[in-house]
Structures are given as C-alpha cells and as structure tokens.
Amino acid sequence: MKYYGIIDCDNCYVSCERVFRPDLEHRAVVVLSNNDGCVVARSNEAKALGIKAGMPFYQMKQQFAGFDITALSSNYELYGEMTARVVSLIRKEAPHYFRYSIDECFVVLDESSDLKQWGELLHQKIKRYVGMPVSIGIARNKTLAKMASHFAKRYSGYRHCCLIDSDSKREKALSLYPINEVWGIGRRYSARLREHGIETALDFAQRSESWVNMTFRNIVLMRTWRELNGHDVVPDEHLSHKKSICTSRSFAANISDLPTLHTHVANFASRCAEKLRRQQTVASVVGVFINTNTFRDDLEQYWNFEEVRLATPSSSSLTIIQAAHSALERVFRRGFEYKKAGVIVTGISPDGAIEQDLFATDSAKEQKLRQLDSAIDLINRRIGSETVVVGSQQYAQKDADGKHTTFAASLKRDHKSKNPTTRWSEIIKLF
C-alpha cells in the first residue's frame, strides 16, 4: 500500500537565518518581504506575541514598539541554498519525491518499513546536517499527510513525525481539525461550510457525498471530501514543468519615467529567461504589466497588461528582454506614478521540441544566443548572481565605486543577513 509523506520546514526563513545566527534561538524573529514591506515569516515566539503573517512592517513597528523583536530582510539566495540541502537529504531517503514549494516536499513511501521511525530519523538527520527543523506527516493521501504534519508541528509528543495509518486515527485527527485549516479549503469555502454547521474536518467528511455534490457542484471540493475520507484522488502536481513563469516586484519608490521602467522590466525578463532555462523550457508569449499604487485611492489608478508573441519560442535573455520591452512600450502611459511591474511568460513547452518559424532564417543566431546564455548562467552560478548581465539591465545610477547599480541593489533591504553559503566574500571567519 502506498503512503504519502510531507516534509515541511518549520518557519522556514527564520530557521535558515538562525542556522548562522544561533543568538536568535528562542527569540521573536520575523523575516520581511522585498523592500522590507510585510512580515512573511515568523518564529514561534513572534507568532505567540500576536504578529500576523502579511502584516505591513511599519504597522508591526507601531503595534509592537518596545518588544524585543528582530526583523530581517528576506535573503532568498540563502533560503534557496538551505532548502536545496534539505531536499538533497530527502532524496537519499525517498527516491520518489516532488517538491511542492520552497519549504515543502512530498515523498511517496511504501508500507514495508516502519514509517514512524523512518520519519523521526529523517528529521534528526536534516536537523543535524543542515540545521533545519522540519515536521513530517505521513498518511494515505496528501490532504491527510498535510494534516498529520500540522499535528507533528504542534505536539512535541510526536517527535516531529505524525503517522495516520488507521481509520480510528484518521477520525480522531479530523475531529480535532478546524475546517478552515484543511488543505484546499480557504476563506470562502470555510465560510460557506460553516453556514451549514460544519466546524471541523470530521463534520465535513461525515456529510454524504451527494450532499456535497448538490450543495457545491464543485469537483475540487469533492476531491478534498474524498481525501478526508481516506481515498487518494488529488493528482500529483509539479511533476512537469511550470506552465507560466512570473517575475514581478513592487518598487521602493514610485517610478514615472519609461527608461527606469525599462531597466526594471529588463531585469524581470532576464529572471524569467533564467527560470525557463533552468527547467529546460522555452516560452512563446511574453507579457508585461504595470500598475500604480493600489493602496492610494486618492490618486488616479492605472493598470494594464500587454503580451507579445514570439516568432520562435525562446528562453534567451536577449530575446525575452526585447519582447518585454516592446510590450512595455504598449502598456506604458505617461503621467502616472508606477509602484509595481512584472513580466509573465506563457506558452511554455519543453526545449528542443520547438517547431520552427516558417520564415525563420536566423537559426545560426539562435544557436549563438543559446551558447551565450549557457556561458552567462555558468558564470552567475559559479561566481554569484548578476556577475554578468545584459546591458539594458543596468541602472543609470552608479554606486560609490563608479559601478552601475544592479537589480539586487535596487531593492530596499536594510536588515539583510550575509550569504555565507553562496558568496566567497561572505564566508564565516572564525578567527
């Protein structure tokens, strides 16, 4: 019989920071979004104080003035590296795995071994080798495994691994689980379910299949109902490549001029091209959106999105940047203060299976672009991201050394930690 396990990093970003800052253990710590905008991760101590996820940083500072809280800017280079180490350990213990998000990984297990012990040992191993605390849930399907991992996180008696392997355990767990915390049931559905007197996962699971069907006429909710009742019906995602890739940011300050937007959009486009190449795919459509500050209802708002179709699907930074620039020209309207922009690439297919543009004459050029991109990727991977960039990615503004400012430097990150795992210059020195 097949089992699913989920390995979930506890307070992932905070835990990554604590590996290199042991002084932050047992203290209230939050990690902020880009431009130090919102709280995106909290230590248990910060949660206990009542700091909510998504809370704007300035509000937190007002509301929790006088509390001893450490706030850190997000350092995605570090989090990406640390979680990759976690995954490499998981892979050794469970060859059949798929990554669900930056901090979660599903594995498929069979019943032959002692699954509870397996989970406890994996937890110990990840803690010892990477320093990351994880919670592990194991059950017959993914919805129940997620629920189990929450129990593992909440009750220390489980020793970081909760296994649901019988109907009695399943029903007990369901009865203790609020309906709004079930995987796949968000704010809207839980409000509607509560109108029908459903408070726990068990209340929902015990309704008849036809009642759920008639009341909601919704196949997604129906699948969740089946999983709560022990069937394995939610399909495995993330086994194939992504169908859309987006890179977008809010700006530290408003931007009204086209050249500065061009530079930002070039950087977003370049990131999208990198992501395409990493999963060995190409895109055929490049879209750009820009918008004014949606929180300022006293100002006139503008939001728009334009797409450009490529003659030949591509993952080349130069090609994607060019297309993004022409899309930007189309969405841009003078006279607005822009707060955010983004590039979205779609029409994604595996690289290699590209049907040629009927009128293409530039396959030799494509070949050269490909070699150029590979060389840039290699350098940026070995030496550090943004070591080599396309000219249009460089900001007009220069730093103290006379060098052009880079994308990373354009973000406001006043409380950022070092990158001891990916930058030679920031490696930890003991003496």
Added chain:
DNA sequence: TCTGGGGTCCTAGGACCC
C-alpha cells in the same frame, strides 16, 4: 511616509469551425 511574490486548477462563455 511605509502595504509581497510567486503559482495552480476549474468553469463559463464567446468565437469560430463544419
């Protein structure tokens, strides 16, 4: 003054085709 950045799936409805 300061408010994140990614993704997925499903459905309904319209355009278009034969």
Added chain:
DNA sequence: TCTGGGGTCCTAGGACCC
C-alpha cells in the same frame, strides 16, 4: 413558446496554495 448540433480553442474570473 420552443433558436440545429456538435466540436475546439481561448479568455476572464474565481477559488485555492505557499
């Protein structure tokens, strides 16, 4: 009173996830 009947593809919007 009573619209032909299939199809496919695309898009927008709504729900969800982390």
